[in-house]
Amino acid sequence: xxxxxxxxxxxxxxxxxxxxxxxxxxxxxxxxxxxxxxxxxxxxxxxxxxxxxxxxxxxxxxxxxxxxxxxxxxxxxxxxxxxxxxxxxxxxxxxxxxxxxxxxxxxxxxxxxxxxxxxxxxxxxxxxxxxxxxxxxxxxxxxxxxxxxxxxxxxxxxxxxxxxxxxxxxxxxxxxxxxxxxxxxxxxxxxxxxxxxxxxxxxxxxxxxxxxxxxxxxxxxxxxxxxxxxxxxxxxxxxxxxxxxxxxxxxxxxxxxxxxxxxxxxxxxxxxxxxxxxxxxxxxxxxxxxxxxxxxxxxxxxxxxxxxxxxxxxxxxxxxxxxxxxxxxxxxxxxxxxxxxxxxxxxxxxxxxxxxxxxxxxxxxxxxxxxxxxxxxxxxxxxxxxxxxxxxxxxxxxxxxxxxxxxxxxxxxxxxxxxxxxxxxxxxxxxxxxxxxxxxxxxxxxxxxxxxxxxxxxxxxxxxxxxxxxxxxxxxxxxxxxxxxxxxxxxxxxxxxxxxxxxxxxxxxxxxxxxxxxxxxxxxxxxxxxxxxxxxxxxxxxxxxxxxxxxxxxxxxxxxxxxxxxxxxxxxxxxxxxxxxxxxxxxxx
Numbered sequence: 003x004x005x006x007x008x009x010x011x012x013x014x015x016x017x018x019x020x021x022x023x024x025x026x027x028x029x030x031x032x033x034x035x036x037x038x039x040x041x042x043x044x045x046x047x048x049x050x051x052x053x054x055x056x057x058x059x060x061x062x063x064x065x066x067x068x069x070x071x072x073x074x075x076x077x078x079x080x081x082x083x084x085x086x087x088x089x090x091x092x093x094x095x096x097x098x099x100x101x102x103x104x105x106x107x108x109x110x111x112x113x114x115x116x117x118x119x120x121x122x123x124x125x126x127x128x129x130x131x132x133x134x135x136x137x138x139x140x141x142x143x144x145x146x147x148x149x150x151x152x153x154x155x156x157x158x159x160x161x162x163x164x165x166x167x168x169x170x171x172x173x174x175x176x177x178x179x180x181x182x183x184x185x186x187x188x189x190x191x192x193x194x195x196x197x198x199x200x201x202x203x204x205x206x207x208x209x210x211x212x213x214x215x216x217x218x219x220x221x222x223x224x225x226x227x228x229x230x231x232x233x234x235x236x237x238x239x240x241x242x243x244x245x246x247x248x249x250x251x252x253x254x255x256x257x258x259x260x261x262x263x264x265x266x267x268x269x270x271x272x273x274x275x276x277x278x279x280x281x282x283x284x285x286x287x288x289x290x291x292x293x294x295x296x297x298x299x300x301x302x303x304x305x306x307x308x309x310x311x312x313x314x315x316x317x318x319x320x321x322x323x324x325x326x327x328x329x330x331x332x333x334x335x336x337x338x339x340x341x342x343x344x345x346x347x348x349x350x351x352x353x354x355x356x357x358x359x360x361x362x363x364x365x366x367x368x369x370x371x372x373x374x375x376x377x378x379x380x381x382x383x384x385x386x387x388x389x390x391x392x393x394x395x396x397x398x399x400x401x402x403x404x405x406x407x408x409x410x411x412x413x414x415x416x417x418x419x420x421x422x423x424x425x426x427x428x429x430x431x432x433x434x435x436x437x438x439x440x441x442x443x444x445x446x447x448x449x450x451x452x453x454x455x456x457x458x459x460x461x462x463x464x465x466x467x468x469x470x471x472x473x474x475x476x477x478x479x480x481x482x483x484x485x486x487x488x489x490x491x492x493x494x495x496x497x498x499x500x501x502x503x504x505x506x507x508x509x510x511x512x513x514x515x516x517x518x519x520x521x522x523x524x525x526x527x528x529x530x531x532x533x534x535x536x537x538x539x540x541x542x543x544x545x546x547x548x549x550x551x552x553x554x555x556x557x558x559x560x561x562x563x564x565x566x567x568x569x570x571x572x573x574x575x576x577x578x579x580x581x582x583x584x585x586x587x588x589x590x591x
Contacts, residue, residue, distance in 0.1 A: 359373040
């Protein structure tokens with residue numbers, strides 16, 4: 003349970019829920035564990051919890067990172083009704099005639115509780131973002147919890163405006179500590195089902211979620227018990243807690259994606275899975291040859307125990323790093339594996355590592371192996387999921403290599419053995435997807451990703467936007483400073499833009515000095531904001547000997563029943579229009 007007050011208060015508040023669940027399901031013991039954010043993250047990562055109750059923003063982070071699943075959404079009895087949503091309030095003193103709209107907040111000082119508060123910061127920031135204004139356009143500072151501190155700062159005129167969660171003003175008014183007539187609500191929203199002052203969209207309340215390892219039978223019993231708990235409006239008291247069927251939290255995911263809030267703040271790495279459709283025959287042929295090789299190796303290893311040395315010599319012939327393991331310990335490793343890991347002998351490797359999985363690093367998809375996967379040793383996991391592609395990410399001496407792993411089982415139940423062949427696919431991945439000069443996606447790879455993104459957008463009815471831009475007067479750069487300096491500019495721009503994009507975004511070199519950016523699940527208004535941020539950043543950047551340059555941008559989004567070619571043609575035309583209108587600008591259409 004996320005403890006935003008003291009841990010003792012949290013146990014006292016939620017102890018009744020634990021006792022109720024134990025009463026309904028006496029064969030289980032339910033214990034409330036108050037934790038802060040780092041403690042919860044660590045416990046989830048180590049699979050030490052069965053259920054989590056936390057705020058909506060934290061749940062979205064855990065859902066994305068660790069695949070937890072909401073099973074119910076909290077309701078609170080407030081103001082004579084059960085409420086399962088909340089939002090944010092933007093307010094100022096009622097006497098401020100200079101602040102009436104969101105646009106009036108530019109350059110003003112705004113107080114909020116903290117940057118991790120959804121109702122007290124992120125919801126309002128997203129509302130500003132939707133209207134073309136970021137929190138960076140104002141002077142933000144944080145008071146810390148509780149929300150009452152923000153109200154005091156505004157009344158003391160230390161802040162021009164404040165961000166707080168819904169129902170805080172009404173609660174303080176009922177207590178008699180403030181008079182609501184002292185405040186003006188900015189960007190006021192009305193909802194028949196929501197009784198409080200509101201400036202933003204409404205978002206679902208705190209969920210209770212099950213971890214991926216929690217038994218479904220137990221989860222189902224908890225859901226039934228929570229939903230059957232008595233929530234009669236006539237007998238309910240102010241502040242009572244109840245539960246409803248789980249609400250949809252996708253709008254919070256979309257908010258975090260637009261604002262680049264964790265876990266949507268890291269650049270994405272694309273894998274061979276993205277190009278399967280295009281290179282399937284080549285991959286299948288390679289896999290077929292590998293399987294034949296594994297079968298031959300397995301047959302030779304099983305034939306006779308006294309032929310171990312002979313099998314070892316066969317392993318050493320393979321240019322691919324290869325190991326033999328019993329599932330927990332290394333049995334053998336060929337010369338290629340020893341050279342790669344930097345050991346002179348197998349004995350030296352064994353003295354330091356019992357398992358090659360000690361070198362495995364966390365990857366960006368489920369294809370990347372860890373020492374244990376779904377409570378199985380990694381080698382057993384690979385054997386039990388032959389239909390999947392398995393990869394390992396290993397860094398030696400600051401150099402990262404991506405391997406495709408193929409495993410073949412040899413021996414019997416009494417003496418389990420398995421051979422694992424590590425095939426370096428780093429070069430194949432890079433050559434098939436990257437532009438040689440700028441190291442962003444090449445045009446062929448972009449076409450494949452565009453086709454895939456287009457299919458998803460049409461199937462799921464989600465927005466898809468494209469930014470097309472090029473460097474103004476790039477011919478003059480080459481003519482005055484030389485083509486080598488021009489190449490440096492292209493590389494620097496590619497790196498600069500790539501670092502500013504989300505994990506799910508794609509930048510590719512279209513050709514010459516032209517670049518194209520793909521923004522999945524992004525409406526055109528947000529894409530235009532991204533383009534404007536890129537334009538300003540590039541304009542401010544110093545490009546070594548060349549100095550300062552500018553770029554022109556065209557921005558558009560997918561229309562109903564549209565195909566890839568027409569979208570690209572339209573955004574290309576918008577880029578041309580930006581050039582005609584004087585360059586160093588964006589044109590949206």
